[in-house]
Amino acid sequence: MAEAFQFELVSPERLLVSEKIESVVIPATEGEMTVMANHAPVMTTVKPGVVTVKTVGGQEERYVVFGGFADILPTGCTLLAESATAVKHIDRADLAQRIQDAREDVADAKDDHSRTKAEEFLHQLTTLEGAVIPA
Template identity: 75%
Template sequence: MAEAFKFELVSPERLLVSESVEAVVIPGTEGEMTVMANHAPVMTTIKPGVVTVKPVSGAEQRFVVFGGFADILPSGCTLLAEEALAVQDINQDGLDRRIQDAREDVSDAKTDAARAKAQEYLDHLSTLKSALAA
């Protein structure tokens, strides 16, 4: 059994998770990361994706996050999400609307930098949709 550590998943609306966990898989912008107890200190930005939580007390939990950042310390991890929902609460129509909005943002971008940022967000959302469909 892996050593436990404190994990919190916070969105602007509410605290979604605050408990002892064995591991958390987060979608960092530099790649997916598995966080466990005694992890080296890291702060990373989060891309849209799925956070998988393996609590000490029970079954695996999955949450969709739409950006944010994670503060990882040897004693715990706090993920501050721009928006977060339990996977079972995801509305496919809402996700499709986000993808359509992102497509429009790519088309409407006035600079190459804005277009690249909008395209990156669209790519993340498309990947998220594929991951949730699997």
């Protein structure tokens, strides 16, 4: 059994997780990363995606996050999300609205840099939609 460490998932609305866990997979901006006890210290930004938490009992819990950042230390990890909810509680209408807003941002972009950023965010949201909502 892997060594446990403290993990917290926090959104502006509430504390979603605060417990000892075995591992967590975070959708970091530069790619997914698995965090376990004694991980090297690092801070990373988080893109929209699914956070998968493996509990000490071996169960997996999944949460949807819409950006934020993670502070990782050998003794624990804190993920501060812009918005987060359990996958089982995902609101399809809210996700559809976020995707529509992102499409509008792409269409309204004033320059190439803004358009590229908006397209990247739209791609992240549509990928997330495919990952959490069955076809």
